[in-house]
Amino acid sequence: MTLIFSGHPFAYEAERLFRSFFPPVKITLSHSAEDACGDFCLTERIRDGESVTLSVELRAGEHCGRRETVVPADTPDKEQERELCILLYGVLSEYTGVMPPWGILTGIRPVKLLADIDERTAAERLLVAPEKTRLAHRINEIQRPLIGSIPERSFSLYVSIPFCPTRCSYCSFVSHSVDKAAGLVGDYLDRLCEEIGAAAEAARAAGLRLDTIYFGGGTPTTLSAEQLKRLFGALERFDLSGVREFTVEAGRPDTITREKLEAIKAAGARRISVNPQTMNDSVLEAIGRRHTAAQTERAYELAREVGFDSINMDLIAGLPTDDVEGFRRSLDRVCELAPENITVHSLSLKRAARLFRERESELSGAFEMLSYAHERLAACGYEPYYLYRQKNTADNCENTGYAKRGTESLYNVFIMEEVQTIIAVGAGASTKLVDVPKKRIERISNLKYPYEYLDRFNEALAAKSRIIGFFDK
Numbered sequence: 001m002t003l004i005f006s007g008h009p010f011a012y013e014a015e016r017l018f019r020s021f022f023p024p025v026k027i028t029l030s031h032s033a034e035d036a037c038g039d040f041c042l043t044e045r046i047r048d049g050e051s052v053t054l055s056v057e058l059r060a061g062e063h064c065g066r067r068e069t070v071v072p073a074d075t076p077d078k079e080q081e082r083e084l085c086i087l088l089y090g091v092l093s094e095y096t097g098v099m100p101p102w103g104i105l106t107g108i109r110p111v112k113l114l115a116d117i118d119e120r121t122a123a124e125r126l127l128v129a130p131e132k133t134r135l136a137h138r139i140n141e142i143q144r145p146l147i148g149s150i151p152e153r154s155f156s157l158y159v160s161i162p163f164c165p166t167r168c169s170y171c172s173f174v175s176h177s178v179d180k181a182a183g184l185v186g187d188y189l190d191r192l193c194e195e196i197g198a199a200a201e202a203a204r205a206a207g208l209r210l211d212t213i214y215f216g217g218g219t220p221t222t223l224s225a226e227q228l229k230r231l232f233g234a235l236e237r238f239d240l241s242g243v244r245e246f247t248v249e250a251g252r253p254d255t256i257t258r259e260k261l262e263a264i265k266a267a268g269a270r271r272i273s274v275n276p277q278t279m280n281d282s283v284l285e286a287i288g289r290r291h292t293a294a295q296t297e298r299a300y301e302l303a304r305e306v307g308f309d310s311i312n313m314d315l316i317a318g319l320p321t322d323d324v325e326g327f328r329r330s331l332d333r334v335c336e337l338a339p340e341n342i343t344v345h346s347l348s349l350k351r352a353a354r355l356f357r358e359r360e361s362e363l364s365g366a367f368e369m370l371s372y373a374h375e376r377l378a379a380c381g382y383e384p385y386y387l388y389r390q391k392n393t394a395d396n397c398e399n400t401g402y403a404k405r406g407t408e409s410l411y412n413v414f415i416m417e418e419v420q421t422i423i424a425v426g427a428g429a430s431t432k433l434v435d436v437p438k439k440r441i442e443r444i445s446n447l448k449y450p451y452e453y454l455d456r457f458n459e460a461l462a463a464k465s466r467i468i469g470f471f472d473k
C-alpha cells in the first residue's frame, strides 16, 4: 500500500491516522500523485483561486473509496489538516469497518487535549466517541487536585535500570537481558551513582526540591539486594525531606525476593509494581516471560507481608494467544488480589519487538478487553486517573492507570501531563525540564543502550549543566 501526500504539508498527521487503522501493515510513503497505482491511498490538496479542494482516494484490491470537501482558500492550515483527516478517517472506516474511538486524534495525550472540549464538539469536529470524551473529563477531574498539589520549583527523579532477567517477546524498550549484559551491570551501577550525584548537584544549584522518585526500567529488581542498597545509598546526595512518593517498579515476579523488598522498604519506597501482564500461564510462556501466575501471587503476598500498602499491578490487553475470556479471568483474579492500582495496557506492536516481525496478523479483541476492564474495575472501586496512547497499539487502544481513590501515583500523572520537571538518570532515560508558568519544555535524552551510556558517560554528566541553564532563564 502506498500512502501519498500531494500538494499539502499534513503528511505527519495523515500518516499517523492511517497507521492507526493498520498498525502492522507495511506502507510506502510518497509525495507524488503519479505514484497512485496498485493499492494506494492518495491524500490531496488542490488550490483553485478562491477555494481549496481536499480529497482522499483509496484503492485496495477491488475496493475504491473517495471523499472530498471544498473550503475557502483562506482557511488556516490547521483547519485544513483537520478536514483532510476527517476525510481520511471516513474513507478508512468505510474500507475496514472500524471506527477508532479516539477519532482523528493521534497524539499520546488525548486527556489534555480534550480537557476543554465538550462531548458534542469532540464528536463533531474530532470524531471522538462520547465515552472517550467522558473518560478524559473524569481523568482531568481526578488529576486537577494532584496537579494543584505540586510544590513550587519541585521535580521528580527517574532512575533507569535497563536490565531484565529475560526479554519478553513483545518488548520494545531498551532493556537488556541480564544474562547477556551481566558484564556491564557493575560498571553501570558505578556510573549511575555518579550521575545521581551530578543530578543532585544540578538540582541544588537550580534551586529545585525533590518531590517524587521512580525507579523503572527494565526491571529494577533484576539487581541483587546489595546492588539495590548501593543505589538507594546514592540518593542521600539529595535532600529527601520533601519526598512525597517513592516507587520501585519491581516488575517481574520472578525477580522479587523478601531481601530485595526489605531493602526497598528500608530505603523509604512505599509504592511498588508487581506486574503479572496476564494470569494465564500458557500466555506467559508464549510471550517469553518465564514466570507463572502462582509466582505473581506469591510475590504479591510477600510484598504485603513486608508491609507495602501501595501496590500496582500491570495487565496487557491483546497479548498473543490470549483472548477476551482469558483476559477477563486475568483481570478478575487481579481484582480479587485488590492492589491499590491496576494499570491496563494495550499491546504495542512496535517495530523493535520480535513479535512484530513474527506476527503481522491483526490482534483483535483488545477493544472488548479494555471495555470489560473499565466496567469491572469501576465495579471494584477503581477509577481511571491517567491515560496515554502509544503508536501501533492493538486495536488502537490506550493505556490506562486505575486507582482506588487517594492512591493515585503522583509521578505517573506528572510525567504524562508534563506539569513537573523530571530529572532522569541512566541509559535511555529522558530528562524533561518544565517551566509551567512560561510554558517551556526542554528534553535531554541520555544514550539509549547501557554500553553507549558507559562509553560516552561524560555526555550524560555534561548535560546536567543544562538543568541549571534552563532554570536561570
Ligand code: SF4
Binding pocket: 163, 164, 166, 167, 168, 170, 171, 172, 173, 175, 217, 218, 219, 251, 252
Ligand atoms: S519485563 Fe518489561 S522491560 Fe523487561 S523485557 Fe519484559 S516488557 Fe521489556
